[in-house]
Structure formats: C-alpha cells, structure tokens
Amino acid sequence: MRIDVLSIFPKMFAPMRESIMGKVIERGLVDFNVIDFRDFTTNKHHNVDDVIYGGGQGMLLMPQPIFDAMAHVEATAGDRGRVILLDPAGRKFDQHVAEELAQESHLTFIAGHYEGYDERIRSLVTDEISLGDFVLTGGELGAMVVIDATVRLLDEALGDKMSAVDDSFSTGLLEYPQYTRPAEFRGMKVPDVLLSGHHAHIKSWRLKESLRRTYERRPDLLENYQLSAEEQKLLNEIKAESQLNE
Structure with missing residues (x-):
C-alpha cells in the first residue's frame, strides 16, 4: 500500500515511524509519504490560507497549493488513489471503514487546518471522514488514527493474522477479557x-x-x-x- 498525506505540519507525523506502523514501513509493506503543501504555494509569502469571501471568522485553506500538491502525488504515484478529506461533516469512522480502506492499494489524505477548506478542494476528494462529533485543531491527528487502524489490518502487519480478527469491533462485539502470568x-x-x-x-x-x-x-x-x-x-x-x- 502507498499512503500519501498532504499537510502543512509534516513533523506531526513523526510517531507514524514508530510501533507497528514503523515496522510495516521498514519491511516495505507500506510506502508512507508526507507532503508539505506549503511547498507548492505560488505567492511570495508562501501563504496557504486567506480570508473568507462574504466575511466570517478565521482563514480558509486556498485551493491552489492543495491542487498542485495533489498533482505531484499523481505524477509520482501514477494516480491519486482514494482521496480522503478529514472533515467533521464526513462519514463517521469505524472498524468497517478501516476494513474497507485496507483493501486499497493507494490512499491519499488531506489534513487541513484553520477554519476549513475552500469548497473547491472537495472536487479532489473521494471520501470525507470524521472521527466523531468533536472538533480538532487540524486533520493531522485524525489522519493518523485512520491510517493506524487501517494499516494494522494489512496482511503480515501484525505477524499473526488472527490478532486483527479478534480485535474489538472486528466481529461486531467487544473483545473478551484477557490475562497473562501470574495466575x-x-x-x-x-x-x-x-x-x-x-x-x-x-x-x-x-x-x-x-x-x-x-x-x-x-x-x-x-x-x-x-x-x-x-x-x-x-x-x-x-x-x-x-x-x-x-
């Protein structure tokens, strides 16, 4: 699987190089890339956001840097893959969605910030996903959660295929209590x-x-x-x- 993430805070994704995710990257099961879409700005101040037409609080992400960053993904990967926008209005994420995404060969995440997105950015998107009815500062944490839940379902990611099958929600039920030594x-x-x-x-x-x-x-x-x-x-x-x- 190839995973691309568009974000202006690529350092936030450092934890993705640890634990299970880090191991699957090292073993070549996942090609993981974080693209700073600020690198694709065309204005001299490298701004990625601007004021809202019609007035309103906060700033919106402009379409140009994200469209050009997506073109870069397409040029290097050969396609955009399934493009996921982290958004409060999206489909609520659960184990079934993770299982669905785990069947894909290429996922691209758009992790926004500030007040939101210029509406035209949605024309790039195949899926809008929300973690729940709450608001985060940006889409980075949401993207990491979705990626982690998805990647652990890949063949060979956990070593033992039954580990993911027995997880809570995979069967539709919560997992039973488990114990180890001492008795x-x-x-x-x-x-x-x-x-x-x-x-x-x-x-x-x-x-x-x-x-x-x-x-x-x-x-x-x-x-x-x-x-x-x-x-x-x-x-x-x-x-x-x-x-x-x-």
Whole structure:
C-alpha cells in the first residue's frame, strides 16, 4: 500500500515511524509519504490560507497549493488513489471503514487546518471522514488514527493474522477479557477455565464474556448484530445473571 498525506505540519507525523506502523514501513509493506503543501504555494509569502469571501471568522485553506500538491502525488504515484478529506461533516469512522480502506492499494489524505477548506478542494476528494462529533485543531491527528487502524489490518502487519480478527469491533462485539502470568496477582485470579487447557470450554467462555462486555458497555452494538442460536442462549444467561445481581 502507498499512503500519501498532504499537510502543512509534516513533523506531526513523526510517531507514524514508530510501533507497528514503523515496522510495516521498514519491511516495505507500506510506502508512507508526507507532503508539505506549503511547498507548492505560488505567492511570495508562501501563504496557504486567506480570508473568507462574504466575511466570517478565521482563514480558509486556498485551493491552489492543495491542487498542485495533489498533482505531484499523481505524477509520482501514477494516480491519486482514494482521496480522503478529514472533515467533521464526513462519514463517521469505524472498524468497517478501516476494513474497507485496507483493501486499497493507494490512499491519499488531506489534513487541513484553520477554519476549513475552500469548497473547491472537495472536487479532489473521494471520501470525507470524521472521527466523531468533536472538533480538532487540524486533520493531522485524525489522519493518523485512520491510517493506524487501517494499516494494522494489512496482511503480515501484525505477524499473526488472527490478532486483527479478534480485535474489538472486528466481529461486531467487544473483545473478551484477557490475562497473562501470574495466575494470581494481589488477590486477583485468572479464571479457572483459562488454565484448564480445555479449548472448547475456553472458546465458549470467551464468546460469553465478549457478549457480556458488549451488553454491559456497548449495548447499541447488539441492535444490528445477528445473534447465532448459541450467542442468543449465552446472552439470555447473561441477562438472567445481571438481574440476579441487581
């Protein structure tokens, strides 16, 4: 996968060279580039923003530097790829969107700043994405979140393919509790079933606890989740246990 990011603060992306993202870059799984679109300005002061026509607070990013930076991406990569604008009005980002983006071979992100964008910039865009109903200073942090969630789904990114499959939201449910050594720590014990070596019982326990955590913490996820017969039985048990504990 090739990933290009258009930003006027390229140093903000230094963390992307660490952890999993850094490893996939080193291994050649991802070609990651940050383009400072200030380098493409044509005015002598290298401004990328200007006042708003009709009046209003703040400054808007001008179209020219971003259009020319996008032309640079197209010239070096052979295409623009799927162009993503980080914008509060966009489609809300979730695991399903990350899975969709992970199928692409080229992603280009436009990370804006200031009051917003000249509307004509949207003509370059294939997708508008929002992290949620809040406002950030710029699109850089949003772009990093989307990139991280997407890249970890690539084949060989995590080493073990099942690591991403078992993650919260990948199955539609929250992930079950997990434990490591020691078996007892400060009076808190690992559930006996996980020490039993009985794989069928462990699988059933994990499914039930995944359902329990989803039911207790994110019941909204169950509204559109198609329960199997086994899952419905386990969920009924969880509800009954919850009523007993009230």
